[in-house]
Amino acid sequence: MTRLDATGTAREGGTADTERRGDPVTTANQHTVVDDTSVSALLERGRRLATPMLRAAVARLAPPMDTVAAYHFGWIDAEGRPSESDGGKAVRPALALLSAEAAGAPPETGLPGAVAVELVHNFSLLHDDLMDGDEQRRHRDTVWKVHGPAQAILVGDALFALANEILLEPATVEAGRATRRLTRATRKLIDGQAQDISYEDRDRVTVEECLEMEGNKTGALLACAVSIGAVLAGADDRTADALESYGYHLGLAFQAVDDLLGIWGDPQATGKQTWSDLRQRKKSLPVVAALSSPHPAAARLADLMAADAKKSQAEFKDFDEAEFATRAALIDEAGGREWTSQEAQRQHTTALAALEPVDMPGHVRDQLTALADFVVVRQR
């Protein structure tokens, strides 16, 4: 049993390691020891099983959408040459396969669900990157930067449609149920992005509103991933709902960590700019938690942010690094970082509790537990 360090590689070690600087979730996970062998194997299996079907699905797209999608997934570079770029963690396909196993079926039963969920996830990345003006993802230029906004819109649409196509291909009752759940999750995903955008223009967002937005934006699709395989395997709604609940809280834990990485993450590891979320004036969890604190740093932060809000996006993005560092320090001082770390742990606990009543093979439960642990300690 080893612990993942800041670069994602395994290190032997006990709780002392968790004290080092730069680990965004250090304060709350001093007891977490992750079985990274199991998690790496799980993610690797997800990629290995899902990638051929994902590539075959993408190959159905009319040119040039097939090429644009292949660039997005990291299979080719901007010039169209084969590439072995980082295609993301592929947590969702791994979960969908494990989900089928949770219902006693072989992992392959969850395959159409794994591919469909991954397609919906990437549809949302393509559109969100454009809407948010994000220029980098996974250390590479985003699709709209390389291929233009129209292709980002179009290929996003195509991946969304493809997800339903793949899932509905077998004309079974289970396929219909799975598509219904995926559609519900996709609607929540879109609601979440709408909330995210509207919060950026508001002076004040509550912690509850932020959690609702993150539940929609991240929780819903992870919830779908971890139940869709079971649904395809014929599991009843009670089992599927319990798995969904695990996935939803796993998503909230994941997002809390993402919010920490969005401010204090290592750009080398995350592939994003320094202070990424601060540059975008995102009302992420550490920010809203800090602003709701009685600490004097909260008032200073609120004053700075009120002034920031009057600036143009371009003017704000060109801030000196020190300006962002000041804001990050105030968020930390007001307790926003600590609260978010603890929130990640609370969601982790709730996620695991949701699994308790579900009857499933022991090795599946172990892997779902290891994955929840991994999500909380990840650095990218």
Place this chain on the structure above:
Amino acid sequence: MTRLDATGTAREGGTADTERRGDPVTTANQHTVVDDTSVSALLERGRRLATPMLRAAVARLAPPMDTVAAYHFGWIDAEGRPSESDGGKAVRPALALLSAEAAGAPPETGLPGAVAVELVHNFSLLHDDLMDGDEQRRHRDTVWKVHGPAQAILVGDALFALANEILLEPATVEAGRATRRLTRATRKLIDGQAQDISYEDRDRVTVEECLEMEGNKTGALLACAVSIGAVLAGADDRTADALESYGYHLGLAFQAVDDLLGIWGDPQATGKQTWSDLRQRKKSLPVVAALSSPHPAAARLADLMAADAKKSQAEFKDFDEAEFATRAALIDEAGGREWTSQEAQRQHTTALAALEPVDMPGHVRDQLTALADFVVVRQR
């Protein structure tokens, strides 16, 4: 029996009326007499039955997407005040209801299909207007002009997801079959838009490529509309496929007329700018047909277009009206207008032939025939 004139109002009259200037399809439809009472009643019924469910569906969207969608549908104005704007012809919902009747069911059986197809159609309008930079639709500013590009993307996505949600709500085998057909149509819709965009950058597009693109972009969803009600009513695949074939060719007839209106349409009637498709350098049917002609005007047109292609979009859009008039005259002279008129008639004939083997109530067949006639003579 009356004939629709250029503003869409009914006029008594014989073939002499069709000789007037400004009617883009005059040359080919001298024998067409449309039962506009039947078509108006059909479209009106479609709107009356589908609008409450459509409004209820849109009301599910999280703010501000519900408001943005309501603006798009013409239910409110840009300031949020109730409005009675033109929400489009609503041909697709009318077809979906008629489709249920074709299978011997009451029109209401097709209602979820009518709403789903209309949602997908409007998803594509929202995204296409943004990708194409179209500033006006139905005499009003487009959503991206009023609410910004992010809302146009987001609300388009939401309408797409909502379409599947509505259709899959009853957990029936028919709902699954209908969603499978809608998904296939949506994928073609997206393929068609991809082809449309890529053709704009190419020197030469063949008539066949243009027809394929238009079949994807317009034919596929009309085909889905006219079969989805029958599918929901439990019709077999043979019947659904025959109805699809009618709808596909109806769509190609519709699009041929659209291409004529896109160059020679009356801006007062269409709600678009003069020479709308020429301004966008669209390789529409009249253009590609003209370019493939041996007439000397084709060579002059090709020379002008080669020079046009070197200009920036802004530079080109600011052309003097006379420049567009010259190009339109050359297209006409080379036979592009005549060929497209005849193509509309050919597709009209093929559409009606597809219905022949289908056993359906006589009044349904009459209405499908009247609708096909209407599509070919419409002026907006």
